Amino acid sequence: MTTNSVPSREELIRRAAEVVPLLKDTAEKSEESRNLADESVQALADIEFFKMRIPQRYGGFESDLTTTSAVLTELARGDGSTSWTAAVWTISTWIAGLFPDEVQDEIFSTPDVRxxxxxxxxxxxxxxxxxxxxxxxxxxxxxxxxxxxxxxxxxxxxxxxxxxxxxxxxxxxxxxxxxxxxxxxxxxxxxxxxxxxxxxxxxxxxxxMGPVLQQKYSSEANRNSPIYTAPLLPTACSTVSAVAYGLAQAAKDAFFERLPGRKISYTDYAEQAHAPITHLQVAEAQTRIDEAGFHALRAAGLVDRKANAGEEWTLEERARVRLDMGATCVRAKEAVDVLNTASGGSSIYNHVPIQRIERDIQAINLHGVMHPNTNFELYGRILCGLEPNTHYL
The missing domain is CATH 2.40.110.10 (Butyryl-CoA Dehydrogenase, subunit A, domain 2)
Structure with a gap:
């Protein structure tokens, strides 16, 4: 077992940004094979992504959720599937840190364990x-x-x-x-x-799972680490929210990359960028992106703040993280929908990223835990003084 220096949040985000071009290049290959390209997985290893939610005693970084979310958001600007899979790996790696220490010794003995x-x-x-x-x-x-x-x-x-x-x-x-x-x-x-x-x-x-849902975990060595005192569902929900937020930013990137020189067919607009409808569309999309970011960052910040302070969670706070996840998903989808609509007929080709981003954000919004309506109803129940109709809090 070893310890090592932990990169700053800014450094980890910078590393993630550096691999975005590669993830863009391999995204279509991953789609065709229905599995992440080996190059994408290696890129995550190269930036030491897999260390982020591993205990420091095994050479990991024990990165907080705000840092993890920021990195996942950046990865989603390159490829939604890579970011989604990376999010699942960070959640499950964190869960491994809840098991007894001898189990962790076994799991984390593999370098870059996934x-x-x-x-x-x-x-x-x-x-x-x-x-x-x-x-x-x-x-x-x-x-x-x-x-x-x-x-x-x-x-x-x-x-x-x-x-x-x-x-x-x-x-x-x-x-x-x-x-x-x-x-x-x-x-x-x-x-x-x-x-x-x-x-x-x-x-x-x-x-x-009974004790786990009450934040009673089996690890002794991780007992004093803030990230391993956080509750399971708020941690998981906040993590995957970052993917939706990143996809909304990816849609904006993709739209503006194709905008120069594009015209609006069957009109006299030789430049799409000169049309008032375009100005309204990009402004609306940016508003939705900002709203998605607010909810994603609020959820991650709450998890980190309460973990660092050792505070108990209220039922309303747990449900609000579910609300934030649902709001992130729906606002991100709204942003992508607007930009996809503005992208024209040529955007349906497989090599144009916006069509893939549209399908990815749709899939996320259909996820059983992430579905906006499910999360809004849950939070509304709590506000109305009713008991939650789920154990996933």
Whole structure:
């Protein structure tokens, strides 16, 4: 185990910005193969991205959520699928830091370890001597083909205590990968399914979700690290919000890269940039981008502030992070929609980024946890004095 100097937030953002051109160049390749290009994964390793949410005692940076979100936002300006998969890796790597220390010793012994995972408990397990045996399937497993470990939720069918949700840490080598990722959006994320068939998981690699959702984690060594005192759902929701915010910025970049010299067909506007409709469109898009950024940054800032202060979370604060995630998604999509509409018929070609950005932001807005309407309803319930209708807070 080693410690190393931790780069500043500004340095990590600068590194992310440097790989944006490469991610743009490989985005179409990732789409065609329905999996991240090896060059994209190597670029993340080269900028030491995989160290950001690893404990410092293993040579990691223990980056806070504001820093992590800023880096993910920058990566999304290059490719939404890369940023999305990177976000999943940071969430799952952080979850690995909640397991007992001996489990972390095993996971983090691999250089540039990549951990993916699923929060939805779609598999089941039964207790056996020394652990549990897992069977079942998890879909939407982003980055699985490039990952070493899977942190997946499971329903433990306990004969005495009844069904209970647990989180497991399973090597990808113990699972079957089903290449079923044929989608309209985030095609490059390789969000395939993984299947467990009578997979034995030692007891140390099983976390009971009841204590986890109450911020009672199993690691002793990470107990005094602020990032490992944060709650699971606000951490995860804030992380993926950064991808939506970055895609909105990517749409703006893509639009203005193509704007010089473009005309508006079947009009006398020889320059699209001279048309009042264009001025209204880009102003509206920028407003939506700014609003998306407000919500994404507010959520990350709240998680960091409360973690550093050691403050308890209120129910309203937890629901507000869900609200911020939903607002980030819908405002980012509105911005992309405006710019996509303004991009003209030639933008439907595969080599033009705006059409891919449009499909990616649509996919994010359809995500079960990220869906704006679901999150707005949840926050509204809390404001109206009702109990939440979900455990995902």
């Amino acid at each position: 951990v993916c995972g699923i929060l939805s408990p779609t598999a089941t397990a039964v207790p056996v001597d020394g652990g549990i045996v897992v069977n079942g399937k998890w879909v939407f497993n982003s980055g699985a083909k490039h990952s070493h470990w899977n942190t997946n939720a499971v329903i433990l069918l306990h004969p005495e205590h009844g069904p209970m949700p647990v989180m497991t840490a399973i090597p990808l080598s113990d699972l079957q990968i089903v290449d079923d990722w044929h989608t309209a959006g985030l095609r490059g994320s390789g969000s395939v399914s993984t299947v467990a068939t009578d997979v034995f998981v030692p007891e140390a690699r099983v976390l009971h």
